[in-house]
Structure formats: C-alpha cells, structure tokens
Amino acid sequence: SKKADWDLGMSLDAVSLASHVDTVVLCTGDGDFARLCSHLRHEGVRVEAMGFGNSAADELIEAADEFVDLAEDEETFLL
Template structure:
C-alpha cells in the first residue's frame, strides 16, 4: 500500500501532457483589410513574431499557410514565414475562401486543431464541418470586423489587437487631428 507521500509522488509523475498539433490557415486579404480598416493605415501589417507563439500557446505547429489573392505577394513575407515557421504562401486567383477550405478539409485528419485567421462569415460552414469531423477549430481575427456567428461556431476565439501588428518602417500614420484646411 502506498503511503500518502508516495501517493502524492505517484500522482505528480502520472500527470498527463496532451500534445496538440495545430495548423494555422490565414486568409491574408481578410486579415489585412481588417487591420487597415481599424487602423485607417494601409501600412499596418500582422506581426507574426508575436501572434503565432500566442496562438500556439506551447502547442506543436504542423502547418502554417498564408493564402493571398493576387500575384504581387511580398517575397520578404514568403521568406519570413518559411524561415521562422516552415510556412508557405499560396497565391489565390480570387478569394482565399475556396483554397483555404479545401486545405482545411485535407488537413482535418492530420491535426488536432485548425486555427483560421479570418473573421469572414463565409467560413461558418467550414467550421461546422471540421468540428463534426472531431477537429478543434479556433478563429483569430480583429473583433470589429468579425462575424459573431463565426465566433459562436468556433471552439475558441483569439482576439487580434494592436499588440499583434506593426507599422512598416519609414511609413507614417496619417494624423487625424491635422487635417488639411482648404482655402475658400
């Protein structure tokens, strides 16, 4: 029979650590537009160096994919995501909705959690589907531009705020108090 101190020791050593694997799928256009609308500044960008570790919260990153409409995708962004997170950037013909949805369904059997960076209500059905497949779904977005129903459908919501973005160097934010005065 174990003594009380031995029971405590055994309990301590029997702690269960759950290791989750996470895929982060980013609707780049949605997140960028959301940040720009909140900051009123086209030169404000997501700071992945602060945001990704916060989203992962000591969980293992399986995939990071940044979906971006258009052909002019920053090579610096592509290089940075690859070098720091083994991430990739996928250019989309139009919206990221369909390619992101396809990739999420492909990854559903390979990861425990999918984090979608977007507040777009177009992802509601995807969230419902992934959850029905047993995948934990988290949404990360700017609250002011996020669908309330999307947040309700997700298992968890991460609020992206000003601590998660930065202004490009050499670019100044327009001063709202010093508007140009027009001569009459």
C-alpha cells in the first residue's frame, strides 16, 4: 500500500520560495494548508487557492487571499 502525502513537501517548497515570489497558488481544498496561507501572507506573499468549493475547507478559503472554485467553470476545469 502506498500513500501520496505531499502536504509537507508542498509546504516546504512554498516556505522556501516565499522570498523569491509574489504569489503562491495552491491547488487544493485541504484545510491543513490554512496555516501555510497565514504564514505566507505574513511574509508578504499573496496566496491563491483553487479547489472544489463544495469540498474545500472553510479555513482554507478564509486564509487565502483568493479562492477559485473550480466547479464554477465546468468547461475549463471539468471533463
């Protein structure tokens, strides 16, 4: 059995890149990233999150500067 758990890797990459970028875009609805959003915003980085609004965590939506609901543009994001 294998588990794909990229939360830590994504977070480390985002924190490492924070001083080199203006914006970080997270493609997730996982509320575990809310603290990362808060940290990045504190560092002066704009944070945008993209996910499916019906399953995205409220904490993430509130922590990001902008949240894009992928379900609102079905022709672009859904097959």
